Amino acid sequence: MELQDKEPTISIDIEMLGFKNVRRKLVLRTDKGSIALDADISLYVDVDSSRRGVHLSRTAEALLEVIEERYEAKTIEEYLDAMALKLLEKHEYIKRAIVNAKLTYYIEIEYHGIRGLEPIEIEVEVERLRNGERFWKLSVGVKGITVCPSAKESIASMLNQNIEIAPSHMQRVVLKGRIISRGNFIGIEKIARTLFNSVSAPTFTLLKRTQEAKLVLEAHKKPMFIEDVVREAIWNIGKEIKSFDKQTIIEVEVESYESIHPHNLYAYKKTTLEQLIELGL
Structure with a gap:
């Protein structure tokens, strides 16, 4: 009997054990050809109270075998789900497997005729249970712009201008949306575009003078x-996942890098799909 298979001195189970932030390249097959993305992948399994440990080399094997087998998979979640299943296969003594990936992704966005291929920060996680249940976590972060309504209104009043053409100060914001669901998964690009639509305007890497x-x-x-951004984002995400399990959790957070203050602003909201439906979603 190997050391990992023996009973521990203290019989306490461990919820997560594994490798954190293993950098690997994932190749995705898209309509426009293959793209390669660098991902920080974490793989975890549970440890029963009757075991001293697990055979961690099997976790490394699960990661590498799936990347080789799934070369040019269609989606990030396809890779991760296959890794979770492989962990359950290789570690026959575990009850659950968790695989998480963090990476920079790129999507094409359009705003009033302005187009760009823009970076977004994503985190995808799948939890697979031995009984067949599956849970997903998807976090998407985008960068946008907000225009201050208060200064705009004050300037319009001071200059006796139409408020629609009154100027105001602008700031860059980082908006993040997170969905935690049982069984269901929504496309990364769909949530990203939903978030971009929840700010005054998206940011673009390249802008010519007229576009600017x-x-x-x-x-x-x-x-x-x-406050408007958080409410609009959480409502818009809710509309996109209205068919999901009613206990699906939605979280939204936004940090505003203030242009006329030496500090930032921050807002956060957590709710369930059921609560949004009760509000009339």
């Missing part, structure tokens, strides 16, 4: 406090 002017003008047509 158009972006600023269009953003001023949708002034928002970060």
Whole structure:
């Protein structure tokens, strides 16, 4: 009997044991060809109170075998789900497996005729139970712009201007949406676009002068406090996943990098799909 298979001195179970942030390249097959993304992958299994440990080399084997077998998979979640299943296969003594990946992803966005391939930060996690149950966590972070409604209103009053054309200060915001669900998974790009639509305007890597002017003008047509951003984002996400299990959890957080203050602003909301439906979603 190997050491890991023996009973521990203290019979306490361990919820998660494994490798954290293993950097690997994942190749995705898309309509526009293959793309390679660097991901930090974490793989965990539980340890029963009757075991001293697990055979961690099997965890490494699960990771590498899936990457080789799934070369050019269609989605990130396909890779992770296959890894979780492989962990359950190789570690016959575990009850659950968790696989998590963090990476920078790129999507094409369009805003009033302005187009760009823009980076988003994503975190995807799958938890597979021995009884067949599966849980997903998806976190997507985008960068956008907000226009201050308060300053806009004050300037319009001071200059006796139409509020629609009154200027205001703008700031860059980082908006993150997170979904925790049983069984269901929604596309990364769909949630990213939902978040981009929940700010005054998205940010773009490249803007020519006329595009820059158009972006600023269009953003001023949708002034928002970060409170507005949180509420709109959580409502919009709810509409996208209305068919999911009613106990699905939705979290939204936004940090605003203030342009006229030496500090940042932050807002956060956590709710369930059921609570949003009760509000009339």
